[in-house]
Amino acid sequence: MAIVRGHRRHDRVPLLRPKSASHRPDDQRRWRFRHALVMCRIASPLPPTNRFLIRSMNPVRSITLAILVSLPLFGSAQDATTLHPVPLEQVSINDAFWSPKRTIWQNVTINDCFDKFERDGAFENFDRLIAGQTGGHRGAPWFDGLVLEMIRGANDFLRSNPDAALQARIDGYVTQICKAAKQDPNCFLSSYTQLEVPDQRWGRNGGKLRFQHDVYNAGCLFEAAAHYYWATGNTNLLEVALRLANHMAETFGLPPKVNVIPAHALPEEALVKLSQVLTQHPELSKTLSIDVDANKILDLAKLFVELRGKHDGRESFGQYAQDDVPIRDQKTIEGHAVRATLLYGGLAAIAKEDPQSGYFAVADRMWRNMTGQRMYVTGGVGAIADDEKFGADYELPNDGYLETCGAVGAGFYHLNLHQVSPDAKYIDQFERVLYNAVLSGVSQSGDRYLYESPLTAPASKQRWDWHACPCCPPMFLKLTGALPGYVYCQSDDAAYVNLFIGSEATVRVGEHQLQLRQQTTYPFGGQVRLQVSPVGEVSDPLKLNVRIPEWCQGFKIAINGNAIDQPTLERGYASLLRTWKPGDEVTLDFEMPVQTVSANPQVKADLGRVSFQKGPLVYCFEEIDNTDRLRFSYLSETATAVPSEPPSGIVGIESIRVKAKQRLPVKDDESLYGQDVIGDITEDIELVGIPFFAHSNRGPTGRQTWMPTTILLTEEAKAETIASQGTWTASHCWTGDTIAAVNDQVMAEASDDDSIPRFTWWDHRGTSEWLQVELAKPSELRSVEVYWWDERRVNRHCRVPATWRVLHQVDGTWKPIAGQSEGPVELDQFNKISFPPTTVQKLRLEVQLQPNWSAGILEIQLH
Numbered sequence: 001m002a003i004v005r006g007h008r009r010h011d012r013v014p015l016l017r018p019k020s021a022s023h024r025p026d027d028q029r030r031w032r033f034r035h036a037l038v039m040c041r042i043a044s045p046l047p048p049t050n051r052f053l054i055r056s057m058n059p060v061r062s063i064t065l066a067i068l069v070s071l072p073l074f075g076s077a078q079d080a081t082t083l084h085p086v087p088l089e090q091v092s093i094n095d096a097f098w099s100p101k102r103t104i105w106q107n108v109t110i111n112d113c114f115d116k117f118e119r120d121g122a123f124e125n126f127d128r129l130i131a132g133q134t135g136g137h138r139g140a141p142w143f144d145g146l147v148l149e150m151i152r153g154a155n156d157f158l159r160s161n162p163d164a165a166l167q168a169r170i171d172g173y174v175t176q177i178c179k180a181a182k183q184d185p186n187c188f189l190s191s192y193t194q195l196e197v198p199d200q201r202w203g204r205n206g207g208k209l210r211f212q213h214d215v216y217n218a219g220c221l222f223e224a225a226a227h228y229y230w231a232t233g234n235t236n237l238l239e240v241a242l243r244l245a246n247h248m249a250e251t252f253g254l255p256p257k258v259n260v261i262p263a264h265a266l267p268e269e270a271l272v273k274l275s276q277v278l279t280q281h282p283e284l285s286k287t288l289s290i291d292v293d294a295n296k297i298l299d300l301a302k303l304f305v306e307l308r309g310k311h312d313g314r315e316s317f318g319q320y321a322q323d324d325v326p327i328r329d330q331k332t333i334e335g336h337a338v339r340a341t342l343l344y345g346g347l348a349a350i351a352k353e354d355p356q357s358g359y360f361a362v363a364d365r366m367w368r369n370m371t372g373q374r375m376y377v378t379g380g381v382g383a384i385a386d387d388e389k390f391g392a393d394y395e396l397p398n399d400g401y402l403e404t405c406g407a408v409g410a411g412f413y414h415l416n417l418h419q420v421s422p423d424a425k426y427i428d429q430f431e432r433v434l435y436n437a438v439l440s441g442v443s444q445s446g447d448r449y450l451y452e453s454p455l456t457a458p459a460s461k462q463r464w465d466w467h468a469c470p471c472c473p474p475m476f477l478k479l480t481g482a483l484p485g486y487v488y489c490q491s492d493d494a495a496y497v498n499l500f501i502g503s504e505a506t507v508r509v510g511e512h513q514l515q516l517r518q519q520t521t522y523p524f525g526g527q528v529r530l531q532v533s534p535v536g537e538v539s540d541p542l543k544l545n546v547r548i549p550e551w552c553q554g555f556k557i558a559i560n561g562n563a564i565d566q567p568t569l570e571r572g573y574a575s576l577l578r579t580w581k582p583g584d585e586v587t588l589d590f591e592m593p594v595q596t597v598s599a600n601p602q603v604k605a606d607l608g609r610v611s612f613q614k615g616p617l618v619y620c621f622e623e624i625d626n627t628d629r630l631r632f633s634y635l636s637e638t639a640t641a642v643p644s645e646p647p648s649g650i651v652g653i654e655s656i657r658v659k660a661k662q663r664l665p666v667k668d669d670e671s672l673y674g675q676d677v678i679g680d681i682t683e684d685i686e687l688v689g690i691p692f693f694a695h696s697n698r699g700p701t702g703r704q705t706w707m708p709t710t711i712l713l714t715e716e717a718k719a720e721t722i723a724s725q726g727t728w729t730a731s732h733c734w735t736g737d738t739i740a741a742v743n744d745q746v747m748a749e750a751s752d753d754d755s756i757p758r759f760t761w762w763d764h765r766g767t768s769e770w771l772q773v774e775l776a777k778p779s780e781l782r783s784v785e786v787y788w789w790d791e792r793r794v795n796r797h798c799r800v801p802a803t804w805r806v807l808h809q810v811d812g813t814w815k816p817i818a819g820q821s822e823g824p825v826e827l828d829q830f831n832k833i834s835f836p837p838t839t840v841q842k843l844r845l846e847v848q849l850q851p852n853w854s855a856g857i858l859e860i861q862l863h
């Protein structure tokens with residue numbers, strides 16, 4: 001994996017080095033030395049006298065990678081200092097970048113998701129339980145969990161920004177869910193199991209727990225209950241959750257108890273939250289009607305960890321679900337990426353409550369494997385589509401799977417480790433995944449979503465309105481709803497500034513409090529202004545730790561205009577110990593040029609390629625800004641990118657521009673050898689890049705993130721054809737597909753080849769449709785060849801049409817071309833209609849779809 005290397009501190013993970021190299025850090029850096037950086041200085045709000053660039057700390061401006069040499073035999077020791085989150089009510093975000101997004105997510109996304117869950121029957125399942133019915137479950141078995149996750153996320157948004165209508169909607173759902181749960185004496189709630197396989201609860205009696213998701217659904221109930229209580233003080237859901245948790249704690253264990261673990265991790269951290277509610281609010285033992293014991297709840301979380309890899313009395317869920325061996329024997333991060341990140345994040349959460357558990361060492365060992373060898377430059381994880389899992393070390397294909405849920409899971413994992421070990425390296429990775437892989441998960445409009453967010457994708461891989469497994473939007477809302485709580489954190493020793501987001505907060509330091517007011521140009525600029533005031537009379541010096549981002553190669557820091565020559569650096573933070581006076585102001589100025597990033601040579605997919613990053617933002621290149629010839633482009637070895645105005649159709653971003661070369665089509669009459677061949681077959685162009693998070697917001701378009709630096713890695717450019725130069729239109733095209741697919745010269749390997757762009761008339765079925773082209777100039781044609789898109793082998797919605805024929809426009813009227821042959825509809829090949837030579841400029845395919853079926857086209861050729 002690739003990381004922009006800064007020189008912020010000495011306690012980084014070690015770099016991979018060649019066997020013969022010396023171990024001096026400078027040599028390692030030279031070994032990975034990359035392009036010089038282009039400086040991009042934006043007018044600083046700081047007066048010039050305040051500027052002091054800490055060159056001594058950042059002597060080399062090179063970009064390279066952080067890779068672990070190997071995992072240590074023993075895990076890291078857990079810190080004595082633990083951090084605590086700042087409650088959401090004590091932080092308010094007011095930020096040019098984040099506030100408009102959070103408004104859209106709260107007003108559009110949350111309601112859009114609830115509407116679609118209602119439409120798909122997720123809440124109807126609870127009504128069926130309340131009515132005592134059986135059968136008729138709608139949606140996936142984990143639908144209960146997903147709507148409970150929605151409730152958690154929505155409640156966090158409401159803690160920051162109350163909204164009576166949304167609160168009423170959630171209160172209604174909570175009332176319904178509590179009623180459904182109370183149909184069972186133990187408040188067991190997993191509607192699929194209850195409606196469809198009631199005798200297979202927890203996967204017993206031949207049930208399939210991995211499919212049923214009973215424990216996962218329970219975990220989602222626990223975390224929703226905690227967050228709902230924190231938001232409203234209402235104990236309805238809490239009481240239900242505790243009743244179920246108590247039942248599970250009494251029932252589960254090694255035989256003769258019932259051996260059950262979550263086949264999908266999540267309940268581990270959820271139980272920690274449930275126990276925290278009880279610890280924070282001892283008065284609940286008097287007001288709730290049930291047994292309240294925080295230790296019992298936490299012990300259940302630990303039991304779920306300890307039972308991993310111990311299969312007495314149950315089936316193994318294998319490496320897929322981190323269940324092949326006991327937890328302490330797990331050496332590398334394997335299996336389903338969402339499960340893995342939630343499990344090890346859960347371990348960190350338990351370790352914070354119980355330092356003696358030893359779980360921090362396991363969680364940190366897996367984290368170093370993940371961030372050192374198995375994570376993308378966007379912070380995304382889960383390279384392999386099959387089983388949605390981690391690949392081997394350095395197996396990071398650019399079309400890798402990268403589910404949004406995996407990115408969110410990684411985000412929680414980074415945060416939980418940081419709470420136990422206050423090292424900025426965890427927040428560096430949180431920032432990476434937040435600004436790139438997570439943020440790409442929802443469209444700018446707030447109502448279109450991504451399941452997968454690979455670095456390279458064809459135009460056919462686009463956002464969807466909804467999904468049969470809509471797991472990603474709830475996970476996205478859980479993390480973004482809690483975002484205000486991640487900007488700062490607090491401890492007995494110091495207040496921490498982790499993220500650069502315009503905000504106001506009250507943060508505890510020991511027994512005192514600091515009022516913080518942050519203004520910033522982040523993420524497009526590196527200026528930060530922090531007003532720091534103590535709450536009340538404070539004569540003691542208090543420590544304020546401000547993160548220096550890992551990507552940062554140089555920065556200035558000042559207090560009240562006085563530059564700090566050599567700030568104390570502690571584990572990635574500039575540590576400011578001071579007796580703060582009202583109105584004190586800390587200013588930071590991070591250099592933020594566009595940086596050229598290279599990957600470790602062991603990442604074969606990125607050999608000979610570079611990507612670009614500015615501050616925390618990774619950039620990608622979309623065809624819509626660079627024509628569909630992007631895949632024929634490459635950069636010169638010395639290419640540097642500069643910031644630029646955003647392209648049209650996209651708001652609130654800054655783009656980059658970089659000079660490049662584009663491979664020209666080889667003409668048929670090209671001689672075999674010649675002078676200056678490279679010069680003849682390339683042209684100079686300029687590529688426009690946008691932040692990765694903003695991809696796929698302007699209709700179907702392909703993208704690349706790692707650009708080739710050699711012509712050898714580009715695709716072979718094809719010569720323009722009559723079809724490729726024409727302008728194509730259609731009676732209809734599905735929003736996720738593109739008409740541009742029919743003449744993009746990307747050839748299919750089969751009629752159900754879903755790896756390339758396609759055009760379809762979906763969701764029209766059985767209708768009469770057309771697809772037409774206006775040629776660049778009148779041309780004499782003899783045939784039209786069509787490669788049909790057909791999904792019969794994958795049992796989906798498109799088939800070859802019933803019939804098709806070719807028309808041309810004569811004097812403004814469409815007429816069938818005379819003497820044409822019948823239109824064939826064979827699979828896996830071009831289907832040709834021939835006719836006598838005819839000069840045409842406007843040509844139309846008239847297509848009659850089969851009854852109840854739609855149709856589509858992968859490519860068309862005109863001769």
Ligand SMILES: [Zn+2]
Nearest residue numbers: 403405471472
């Ligand atoms: Zn998902």
